[in-house]
Amino acid sequence: MLDRVVPPSVRWAHAFEDCLDVELSPQERAVVAGAGARRKAEFATVRACARDALATLGCAPVPLLPGEYGAPQWPDGIVGSMTHCTGYRAAAVASAADVATLGIDAEPHEALPERVLGAIARAEELAMVAALPTTEGIAWDRVLFSAKEAVYKAWFPLARRWLHFREATVTIAPEGTFTARLHTSGPELFGRPLTSFDGRWTADESLVTTAITVERRA
Template sequence: MIERLLPAYVSCAATREATVADGNLFPEEEELIARSVPKRRNDFATVRACARRAMGKLGLEPVAVLHGKRGMPLWPEGIVGSLTHCEGYRAAALARAEDVLSLGIDAEPHAPLPDGVAELVVLPSERERFAAAGGEAGGIHWDRLLFSAKESVFKTWYPLTLTELDFEEADLTFHRESRDGVRAGGGPESPSAEGTFSARLLRTDPAVPPVLEGRWRIEDGIVATALLLRSDRREGDAPQSL
């Protein structure tokens, strides 16, 4: 699913399995989750198995994937990437730094956000656009899609700036390409939907363009989003549209 949102030069690996046979951890990784509950350990191991599969597609030897501040994955020199996991889906996306400056991916269950969360992440301007688009009449949980897209924005922003970007500091606009309906709640037989999104950053940094362009897809009860900046971007260029 993630691979459908990113260019071919990005190496992607994903699984819908709750556990994977190649989910063994390096000792350094074991130290990071020594006191974690079983669910956290499983998520940690399965998404790193995805990361190592993606490394293999780039011709890299498997290595430990540790993390820095804000959970930012620490990749081998010359590699950029992003990880995501949720109930029913884990994925990794990696690329060579000569091709990609930064990228972010996110996956979420296609369901409404928990009570009270939408008020924290949805701007009034975004809420107005959702209402104009018919709310959830088309079967899309726009609040969850927005949450996922803002996570992808943050994952792209943070490695370049090493500063926080709050949910209210990005104003997102979504465009839908698929005309298939999506039943609320998803399910194996639910038709898919996909499109693009634009993120207008309300906080500026010279390392990141003021507008970012990404892609989204809903399939089998999962919403996934992805965004990247190409390394060959020059001052004044339009951001890479996925």
């Protein structure tokens, strides 16, 4: 799935089942010490994915701890993103010399629960979802939700502050891309204010996957 939405500069790994033999560091075990078995397995598996992806960049295993607002703290010189949903865990990483920020998200390919769309979408997004073709069997509301999650994951490492769902307008193109226009002032990126992101999405019978990769200019 991720190979369809991230460029070659991004390395990734995924799992469709939880790994039961992941060795966590003492610091990582402390993070989930009071969690239930399901949360512990999810936490460990997505970190196993992250370590596999980091290894392809020559990075030795290190504790991957949640930081502010739960965002993963990556090794120096690395940008990355994690995602997990029912039946899927994944992590993507890249050298900060190649990529300025990265956000991935995966969701079950099914309609959002009742009232969620109205809570996360702007009026123009509601109109867009209603107008997108129904013949493809795509849960467009779920694609929108996933894209907004990817927007936040790409935004936070740059801005270091929360971004609400309605502070970005996402426009989805049926061929597998999306754009996100920000409605709040952002940090400077490449010498200019950050005002938007471009991303990609894909869907199969079970999963919707979205990603934003901001590669550095040559």
